[in-house]
Amino acid sequence: DTAVSQTPKYLVTQMGNDKSIKCEQNLGHDTMYWYKQDSKKFLKIMFSYNNKELIINETVPNRFSPKSPDKAHLNLHINSLELGDSAVYFCASSRTRGGLTGELFFGEGSRLTVL
Amino acid sequence: DQQVKQNSPSLSVQEGRISILNCDYTNSMFDYFLWYKKYPAEGPTFLISISSIKDKNEDGRFTVFLNKSAKHLSLHIVPSQPGDSAVYFCAAITGNQFYFGTGTSLTVIP
Numbered sequence: 517d518t519a520v521s522q523t524p525k526y527l528v529t530q531m532g533n534d535k536s537i538k539c540e541q542n543l544g545h546d547t548m549y550w551y552k553q554d555s556k557k558f559l560k561i562m563f564s565y566n567n568k569e570l571i572i573n574e575t576v577p578n579r580f581s582p583k584s585p586d587k588a589h590l591n592l593h594i595n596s597l598e599l600g601d602s603a604v605y606f607c608a609s610s611r612t613r614g615g616l617t618g619e620l621f622f623g624e625g626s627r628l629t630v631l
Numbered sequence: 632d633q634q635v636k637q638n639s640p641s642l643s644v645q646e647g648r649i650s651i652l653n654c655d656y657t658n659s660m661f662d663y664f665l666w667y668k669k670y671p672a673e674g675p676t677f678l679i680s681i682s683s684i685k686d687k688n689e690d691g692r693f694t695v696f697l698n699k700s701a702k703h704l705s706l707h708i709v710p711s712q713p714g715d716s717a718v719y720f721c722a723a724i725t726g727n728q729f730y731f732g733t734g735t736s737l738t739v740i741p
Contacts (some may be wrong), residue, residue: 520674549729551731556733557718557733557734558633558731558733559675559720559722559731560731561728561729606674606675608674619665619677619680620667620675620677620729621676621677622667622674622675622676623674624672624673624674625672625673625674
């Protein structure tokens with residue numbers, strides 16, 4: 517069983533479209549995250565969500581919005597896609613807020629290509 | 632502003648030898664450091680961590696060393712095995728925030 521699963525793994529779409537990436541974790545973790553890995557391989561936090569608290573990286577455009585229907589899911593919605601949004605997006609989860617145990621569990625990544 | 636840096640994008644080591652991966656950081660408030668390993672088409676997986684109050688943590692073939700005065704972290708793998716070939720990310724935590732380096736691609740040559 518995959519602990520953190522994301523769908524789709526690959527997504528190719530046109531500029532201006534709206535798309536979503538889904539994430540589910542079956543670890544019973546409290547906190548979930550979205551990371552973006554850009555072309556320079558830099559893993560950058562976008563959001564963290566712990567129960568009812570959403571922490572947003574201030575550099576993330578408001579075209580990106582996380583949606584959490586329940587503790588096990590954190591989906592990423594992107595509106596009006598731009599070329600610069602092309603990247604690999606990783607979902608992750610941790611047992612405690614901030615992952616103070618030091619362990620983030622990552623999904624396999626979703627490669628988004630915007631044409 | 633990149634607070635965690637891995638200045639070597641790649642490293643090649645013979646099987647059986649020691650692999651040393653390095654990481655530098657700038658923020659003295661980091662209280663926890665971690666190494667993650669990533670295979671192609673997979674997400675990063677946690678490897679080993681160290682608290683800022685320690686200078687060494689060992690787990691099997693993996694040892695992480697922390698030099699707080701130099702703001703330097705290193706991961707030693709000994710002996711290196713071909714299955715260790717992957718990208719290794721250094722990460723640091725302060726508060727709720729994880730900061731990752733850009734990774735070092737390790738190739739262990741049989």
